[in-house]
Amino acid sequence: SPYDDHSYGGFVEIGTKLIPMSTLKAAIHYRRDVHKEGGINYNPDGTVASVDDTEQQSEETWSFAVENTFHATRNLDIVTGVSYDINRVLRADGSTDPKPELDAWNGQAALIYSYTDTGKVHASVSSRTRFPTLFDRYSTRFGARSQNPDTREERATNYEIGWSDTIFTNARVSSAVFYSDIEDSIQNLFYRHNNPFIIGANVDGHSYGFELSVDWDIMPGLRIGGNYTYLERDFDYGTVDTTGLTADEITAVLSASPEGTPRHQAFVYLAWSATPQLTLTPSVELASDRSSMLTSCASTLLPPGGANGCPGHGISPRPNYARLGSYALVNFQAEYAFSENATAAVGVTNLLDENYSLSEGFPEAGRQFFANARVRF
Numbered sequence: 362s363p364y365d366d367h368s369y370g371g372f373v374e375i376g377t378k379l380i381p382m383s384t385l386k387a388a389i390h391y392r393r394d395v396h397k398e399g400g401i402n403y404n405p406d407g408t409v410a411s412v413d414d415t416e417q418q419s420e421e422t423w424s425f426a427v428e429n430t431f432h433a434t435r436n437l438d439i440v441t442g443v444s445y446d447i448n449r450v451l452r453a454d455g456s457t458d459p460k461p462e463l464d465a466w467n468g469q470a471a472l473i474y475s476y477t478d479t480g481k482v483h484a485s486v487s488s489r490t491r492f493p494t495l496f497d498r499y500s501t502r503f504g505a506r507s508q509n510p511d512t513r514e515e516r517a518t519n520y521e522i523g524w525s526d527t528i529f530t531n532a533r534v535s536s537a538v539f540y541s542d543i544e545d546s547i548q549n550l551f552y553r554h555n556n557p558f559i560i561g562a563n564v565d566g567h568s569y570g571f572e573l574s575v576d577w578d579i580m581p582g583l584r585i586g587g588n589y590t591y592l593e594r595d596f597d598y599g600t601v602d603t604t605g606l607t608a609d610e611i612t613a614v615l616s617a618s619p620e621g622t623p624r625h626q627a628f629v630y631l632a633w634s635a636t637p638q639l640t641l642t643p644s645v646e647l648a649s650d651r652s653s654m655l656t657s658c659a660s661t662l663l664p665p666g667g668a669n670g671c672p673g674h675g676i677s678p679r680p681n682y683a684r685l686g687s688y689a690l691v692n693f694q695a696e697y698a699f700s701e702n703a704t705a706a707v708g709v710t711n712l713l714d715e716n717y718s719l720s721e722g723f724p725e726a727g728r729q730f731f732a733n734a735r736v737r738f
Contacts (some may be wrong), residue, residue, distance in 0.1 A: 365397040382432045387532045392423040396495050397595030416454035418495045423447045427471075440471040440485075446464040448492040450510070456499060459509045465490035465514055480526035490514040497547050499563065506559035513563050518542045532577040540569040546596060549654065550617045560610055566619075587629035612660075616650060618682060621720065625649040638698045642708075646690040653721035688717040702737040 370392035378384050400413030428442035429721040444467045450460040471485035501508060521538030545563035546580035570593055596619055603611045626642040630644035694708030709732075 363399050363401065366395065368392065368394045368641050370374055379409045384430040384432075386426075386428045388424075388426045390422075390426075393419070394420040394421075394495060396561075417452055418450070418454065418499050419452045420448060420450045420495055422449075422492065438475075440469070440473065441683045442469045443467065446490060446492070448514075448686045450495075450498070450565050453499060453510065456508055456510055458508075459482065461491055461510050461516050463558070465492075465516070469580060472613045477526070478531075480524075482524045483522070485519075485521045487519045489517055489519065491517075493547055502559050506528075507562065509561035512561055515547050515563070518544075529578075532575065533617075534572045534573075534575050536571065538569075538571040540567065542597075542683065547595065549616065550598075550613050560606070562598075562601045562614060564596045564598055564617075565600040568592060568594040582634035584632045585630070586632075587627060589625070591625040592622055592624060592626070593620060620652040620682065623648040623651045623687075623692045640696045640698075642694045642696070644692045644694075646692065648688055650684045651719070653685050653718070655721055660719045681720055684722065685718050685732040688715055690715060690717075703735070705732070705734040 370390070372388060372390040374386060374388040376386040377569045387425060387631045395417065396419070397415055397417045399415045402413070404410045424444055426442065426444035428440065431441075432437040433439050444464050445465065448463045450462070453460050466480045467487070467489045469485065469487035469489075471483060473483045475481050490519045492514050493504070497512050499508050500506065519539065519541045521537050521539040523535065525533070525535035527533050543566045546566055548562050548564045550562055558572040570591045572588065572590045574588040576584060578584050596617075598615050598617050602612045603614060606614070625648065627647040628641055628644065629647070632640055632642045632693065634640050691712040692708065692710045692712070693712055694706055696704055696706040710729045710731070711725075711727055716727070718724050718725060
């Protein structure tokens with residue numbers, strides 16, 4: 362199933378401080394996504410039996426935004442913003458439904474109070490929309506799913522309270538707690554009864570957690586730091602519109618669970634200035650295991666006799682999930698500064714070549730080497 366995808370876009374941002382006590386900004390963003398797919402059908406002996414016609418789907422997204430920071434006092438900033446977003450499907454080969462067009466208003470507000478030159482507290486609330494992608498709308502997962510061009514947009518109302526400050530004169534600490542109330546979250550649900558099938562659904566739910574970040578200059582030329590995130594997600598699958606679904610499909614919906622995100626995630630680094638120009642930075646990325654839906658009854662991750670909905674594993678239409686395991690990735694970078702405006706770096710990611718996945722059936726990259734250069738004008 363060969364694919365040919367490309368995306369392009371751009372944005373323009375402008376800002377002014379001419380209005381007394383205010384910093385006003387405006388932005389226009391544009392993005393165009395194009396997906397082309399074909400199909401090659403093979404005979405049992407490996408020869409090509411037929412080639413399907415190439416189909417194409419494309420969409421464009423516009424966003425118009427305005428944000429103002431009102432400097433109410435020397436220590437208090439009030440930030441407000443609003444955006445209007447438009448998403449249009451331009452082409453949808455293979456679909457008989459009208460090409461959908463969605464639009465949404467988004468808003469945000471925040472209070473930022475600086476109680477010292479280094480210390481700040483903030484509180485914010487925002488309401489934001491995520492449009493369904495071409496994949497959400499038109500992917501059939503090799504016939505295991507019906508197209509769902511009328512997938513509704515997802516909306517999240519986010520609340521956050523945070524704090525940051527410098528302690529002990531050389532350690533920068535920041536933290537935040539957050540809660541998101543989610544309406545119509547875009548979810549895929551899988552069940553297997555006679556034939557495997559994936560259901561696209563909008564589900565209400567919420568997520569919450571906290572973040573902590575520390576950067577500490579323990580001595581001249583040596584810094585350690587890192588960040589940690591704790592995340593809980595919960596969806597009420599009873600809110601899914603089950604009109605027209607069979608009893609098996611309803612069972613699959615009510616038995617589903619969130620997937621794709623770890624509960625614990627962290628990043629730790631050490632930066633050593635070996636010379637005034639050379640900085641060596643080893644780091645470690647850590648994540649606890651996550652759940653992934655098994656959409657193939659041939660998956661080797663199915664436990665013998667312990668999964669539901671596949672031949673030899675029972676006949677329940679409940680979806681199958683696997684725990685993909687935690688991981689720790691070791692990285693290293695060496696950066697050399699030729700001047701204040703010119704640097705070059707070489708390094709390696711996943712140094713120990715760990716085999717890990719974020720989604721079942723799609724292993725992530727192994728050991729990778731890189732080199733880059735940066736010049737500022």
